[in-house]
Amino acid sequence: MPEVALAATGLEKWFGEGEARTWAVRGIGFEAFLGEMLYIVGPSGSGKTTLLSMISGILKPDAGSVAVEGKDIWSSSPNDIADFRLNKVGFVFQDFHLFPKLTTMENVAIPLIFKKMDWDLSMKSAVEFLDAVGLAGKAALPPNKLSGGEQQRVAIARALVGGPDLLIFDEPTASLDGTTGKRIIDFVKNKFLNDKRCILIVTHDSRIYGYADRIIAMEDGQIVKIMSGGEIED
Amino acid sequence: MKGILRVALKLLVNDRGKFAALIVGITFAMFLIVQLTSIFSGILTKASATIINIGSKVWVMDPSLQNPLNTIPMPSYVLDLVKSIDGVKYAVPLYSGVGLVKLKDGNWQPATVLGLDDATLVGRPALLEGKIDDIFGADAFIIAKDEDYPKLESPQIGTTFEINDHRSVIVGIAKAPVGGLFGIPTLYTTYNRAVQYLPNTRYTIAYILVEPKSEADIPGILEAVKKTGYLGLTRGEFEKKVSNYYIFQTGVGTNILMMTFISFLVGMSISGQTFYTFVLENLEKFGALKAIGARNSELVYMILCQASFSALTGYGLGVGLSALLIAVGKKYVPNYTAEIGFWNLGLALVMVFVVAAFSSLIAVRKVMTVQPFDIFRG
Ligand SMILES: Nc1ncnc2c1ncn2[C@@H]1O[C@H](COP(=O)(O)OP(=O)(O)OP(=O)(O)O)[C@@H](O)[C@H]1O
Numbered sequence A: 001m002p003e004v005a006l007a008a009t010g011l012e013k014w015f016g017e018g019e020a021r022t023w024a025v026r027g028i029g030f031e032a033f034l035g036e037m038l039y040i041v042g043p044s045g046s047g048k049t050t051l052l053s054m055i056s057g058i059l060k061p062d063a064g065s066v067a068v069e070g071k072d073i074w075s076s077s078p079n080d081i082a083d084f085r086l087n088k089v090g091f092v093f094q095d096f097h098l099f100p101k102l103t104t105m106e107n108v109a110i111p112l113i114f115k116k117m118d119w120d121l122s123m124k125s126a127v128e129f130l131d132a133v134g135l136a137g138k139a140a141l142p143p144n145k146l147s148g149g150e151q152q153r154v155a156i157a158r159a160l161v162g163g164p165d166l167l168i169f170d171e172p173t174a175s176l177d178g179t180t181g182k183r184i185i186d187f188v189k190n191k192f193l194n195d196k197r198c199i200l201i202v203t204h205d206s207r208i209y210g211y212a213d214r215i216i217a218m219e220d221g222q223i224v225k226i227m228s229g230g231e232i233e234d
Numbered sequence B: 001m002k003g004i005l006r007v008a009l010k011l012l013v014n015d016r017g018k019f020a021a022l023i024v025g026i027t028f029a030m031f032l033i034v035q036l037t038s039i040f041s042g043i044l045t046k047a048s049a050t051i052i053n054i055g056s057k058v059w060v061m062d063p064s065l066q067n068p069l070n071t072i073p074m075p076s077y078v079l080d081l082v083k084s085i086d087g088v089k090y091a092v093p094l095y096s097g098v099g100l101v102k103l104k105d106g107n108w109q110p111a112t113v114l115g116l117d118d119a120t121l122v123g124r125p126a127l128l129e130g131k132i133d134d135i136f137g138a139d140a141f142i143i144a145k146d147e148d149y150p151k152l153e154s155p156q157i158g159t160t161f162e163i164n165d166h167r168s169v170i171v172g173i174a175k176a177p178v179g180g181l182f183g184i185p186t187l188y189t190t191y192n193r194a195v196q197y198l199p200n201t202r203y204t205i206a207y208i209l210v211e212p213k214s215e216a217d218i219p220g221i222l223e224a225v226k227k228t229g230y231l232g233l234t235r236g237e238f239e240k241k242v243s244n245y246y247i248f249q250t251g252v253g254t255n256i257l258m259m260t261f262i263s264f265l266v267g268m269s270i271s272g273q274t275f276y277t278f279v280l281e282n283l284e285k286f287g288a289l290k291a292i293g294a295r296n297s298e299l300v301y302m303i304l305c306q307a308s309f310s311a312l313t314g315y316g317l318g319v320g321l322s323a324l325l326i327a328v329g330k331k332y333v334p335n336y337t338a339e340i341g342f343w344n345l346g347l348a349l350v351m352v353f354v355v356a357a358f359s360s361l362i363a364v365r366k367v368m369t370v371q372p373f374d375i376f377r378g
């Protein structure tokens, strides 16, 4: 039995008040396990990003809980939640959000610097992770000198450098062509998925469904189906 | 936190264009503030030239006196009263008036004439040339070598001219630590000769210079002078009184301070605006940092570091530039007056921090309200 990475129960989120109230997520519960690559799929507006934000400590749910290591993250203080994100979660944003005025290496080192790691050690570690994503040679360049695919790999290195238990991607292949998209997911899965880590991917892209261990299908803020391994269709 | 500081500064400095605009704005404002206030201090010091050059510890004067140019003579019994006050070592009169010097070309040049007590010469200047005792010789005057010295055609020892139709001869050339504000030369002579040469009202004592037996006697002496109906001031108090006159009664002060305030506003708007744009442009990145796990307090710290770093850099450059210009000005511009003192530097420092605080405040508010969720949603 794999270990539970996080357990979401009764998650709800709505935006606006009164007449204008729209439900983004209603009554979602599921478990994510260490060692698995879990997808969240669904049509646009179905609440995927909202759900991802709530389980990664970015958006406070209106109801429900997210238990990590048996503790509800949303019952802690804002600083503790920030620390949770810093120490346990690695984010790869859809448009990367790298700092154009810092070098690639410094960009990757950011989480370590906020963990108050010594500067030189942070840089050393950042270069190791750049090496792991095949970009060691670009450490001293600013990110805007890199191609889109390379920038994404920088973002991946930044997400990984702090050794997170939970690695989160939002639409990782949206700005990549089919083959590059597949290649990067394959790469991430083979290289960075292990039994101490859970990788969560939100995507529209059915071309990469094959890499998932399980897929949560959402519609209208609710889970309509959870598929595992063999039963994944496109 | 050192690493965070380093990241913050790199983000700031590597954004060359904006950083340059920011620094230029602050430097310019600081330059103007220091420059204007220094000129102002220079003017105030010059206004107190007589007080500084004579150097008496305690001054007695008519209570309605406002500035050293217009003295109000006191009757001689006041001198006797002051002499008899407890704690007074000695008290002597000082004459101060303006005489008209007739130049060789037939033009007239006004000059301040200071008459020193005949018996003691209290308040006498240090001489560059000549002997002080020659002041007792016939028609003798000593001239101060200040910026206005050339206006009497740079007289040498032995040069003669007429003051108010009386023959006069220069017997000494004196050091003048501070030149006067009014752009006229200063002549020293004895009290009796001054009274004789210059037209006078019934009374002739402009000030009484008092030397106390000890510093501790000063408050008592001032108190006793007050009882006689006259005004006793320490040197510092007298300078302050003169300063206040120019600040509040002449418009010089208000106008310069107004200009200072305007430079401050201009500097504040330029740098506040630039800093705000800088933060605004990096807002998404700050949001991403929040998502990654930076605490609000750490982001505030980054912004404060960036703002203070810009502020201090601009302050340093502005003060440096000002000091340079003042040095050049003093060398090449006659009668140029500007003094950088602790108060100008302090005032500029306070102002630059107000600018920094104001700029960071609006930036911080913006950054605090960024929702990482919005960054996430793209
Ligand atoms: N800040 C917000 N204010 C108002 N409504 C919001 C907000 N964020 C999300 N919503 C609404 O919540 C619903 C779910 O949004 P969400 O971004 O989670 O969808 P999604 O599944 O990620 O869509 P996409 O595939 O287009 O990214 C949508 O109807 C959206 O309009």
Ligand SMILES: [Mg+2]
Residues within 6 Å of the ligand: A048, A049, A050, B377
């Ligand atoms: Mg989305």
